[in-house]
Amino acid sequence: PAVTAPQPSPAAAPIEPGLMVLHGNRLEDLRDLLTAWLARAPLKPLENELMLVQSNGIAQWLKLALARAPAAGGMGISAAVDMQLPGRFLWQAYRAVLGPDAVPTASPCDKSRLTWRLMRLLPAHLHDDGFAPLRHFLGDDAQTTPTKLFQLAGQIADLFDQYQVYRADWLDDWEHGRDVLCDELRGSSSHLPTDQCWQPRLWRALLDDVGADARQTHRASVHRAFLELAASL
Numbered sequence: 182p183a184v185t186a187p188q189p190s191p192a193a194a195p196i197e198p199g200l201m202v203l204h205g206n207r208l209e210d211l212r213d214l215l216t217a218w219l220a221r222a223p224l225k226p227l228e229n230e231l232m233l234v235q236s237n238g239i240a241q242w243l244k245l246a247l248a249r250a251p252a253a254g255g256m257g258i259s260a261a262v263d264m265q266l267p268g269r270f271l272w273q274a275y276r277a278v279l280g281p282d283a284v285p286t287a288s289p290c291d292k293s294r295l296t297w298r299l300m301r302l303l304p305a306h307l308h309d310d311g312f313a314p315l316r317h318f319l320g321d322d323a324q325t326t327p328t329k330l331f332q333l334a335g336q337i338a339d340l341f342d343q344y345q346v347y348r349a350d351w352l353d354d355w356e357h358g359r360d361v362l363c364d365e366l367r368g369s370s371s372h373l374p375t376d377q378c379w380q381p382r383l384w385r386a387l388l389d390d391v392g393a394d395a396r397q398t399h400r401a402s403v404h405r406a407f408l409e410l411a412a413s414l
Contacts, residue, residue, distance in 0.1 A: 236266075
């Protein structure tokens with residue numbers, strides 16, 4: 182016969198620091214598990230639950246889910262919950278480890294700031310060598326197509342924002358004049374395709390525009406300094 186072990190009470194089995202990874206292909210199942218965990222291990226009064234979500238839409242959905250009645254799988258109330266996007270959380274971690282003097286409150290290379298910076302810089306570089314794909318998208322005169330210029334700046338800002346998270350090695354090479362795509366896993370590198378040569382040139386133009394004092398405060402550079410210091414703590 183099957184034997185069911187008695188479940189220890191939360192008081193008898195305090196939560197130990199650690200990492201628990203739970204996978205599921207139904208968001209509702211993960212929500213129900215989360216609310217059950219929160220009910221089993223509540224924080225102390227005046228403490229906030231910190232939750233990282235992948236989008237603002239998921240944050241709103243989760244707040245509403247937590248506020249549902251317990252009979253419907255919720256907590257009955259959604260309060261004292263600090264929901265953050267991973268980028269914001271990481272930036273706070275950088276400042277906590279490296280210090281507020283070394284890391285500004287916000288990066289000058291954040292996506293929202295990059296969009297407007299690019300919108301100002303792009304027209305001055307469209308006729309440079311290698312920028313033909315961008316000229317073709319915008320047409321003959323970027324000044325007469327502000328909507329398309331804004332759309333293009335937003336797309337490139339999103340691209341550079343992802344590079345800062347996932348391809349910091351590329352940005353480091355580009356900053357130092359090495360217009361290649363390195364592959365650290367294979368220990369090799371390849372030249373950029375001709376129609377993509379504008380990317381490293383535009384990245385260097387952005388760093389020059391940011392200025393010498395702030396050029397090392399983009400996410401890729403700060404992340405590298407964070408890892409180096411964290412390893413020695």
